[in-house]
Amino acid sequence: MHSVRRAWTASGRFLWDFLGGDTPEVPITTAAVVLIAYTLHRHQVAAVVALPAIGIAGLSISVLRARRSTSRPY
């Protein structure tokens, strides 16, 4: 049971690291795009404008948040 819990926790951490990690704005943006898509799917024009707009906003926020970090080897 203990090893199952450890494996489950490790998988969860790996998945979070892979999907979000230290940039929570990335999964938040994705969730927002999905949510807005399902909310606005009956309002075509609003959805067509809002979906790329949220993507642009999320990408911009993510980049601007990281812009002050020092250049480091990757």
Added chain:
Amino acid sequence: MALGARGHRRGAGALGVLTAAVGAPLAHYLPIDALRATVGALLLLMGISWSRKAILRAAGKLAKHDEDAIFARTVGELGARDRVARGWDGVAFAGAFKGVMLEGFEVVLIVISLGLRSRRLGLAVIAAVSAILIVAGLGVVLARQLSEVPENSLKTVVGVMLVSFGTFWIGEGAGVHWPGTDLSLPALIAIFAATTAALVGGLKRESRQDQPKQPANS
């Protein structure tokens, strides 16, 4: 090195089992719209991450990704551990396994997405396998020349494509009718490419302004 190769093989095997066990049944039994939205969300996640890093690197805010340096450093670190001769090296195995799983997972997602989009999953799989064989062959023949291709430019393009396709599929999965259906894709690609260029330009301007001005020679 042998453990690294074993990790690669196990990773490829696990990915194959995962794709056969989950990918194909998903494509057949899950509602196609839900699957499109899910795959779109995963593409958008990866696309934003790729674009973010590519923009920061293009603007000089993050060091450029140097595959040769990373390979040399990893080999050095693994060699320093001096475990290979004594048998099991979990780090080498995990590194190879994780690398194959992550990169392979992205390829599988893209293949399933394209296959579902055209409703020809088999054709997408054949195209992907052909691409892998061609790229591997080119890699063997042109390894040195390929290392000089501007990697960050390629990653920027891929990031823009992933964000555009992700946004498009999330919309399609949710029932949004894009104007001109597939013709919306080039428009989305243009919008996200312009955003990427604007962010890179803005960050470069900011970097120039932050640099201390040189005193004029009198």
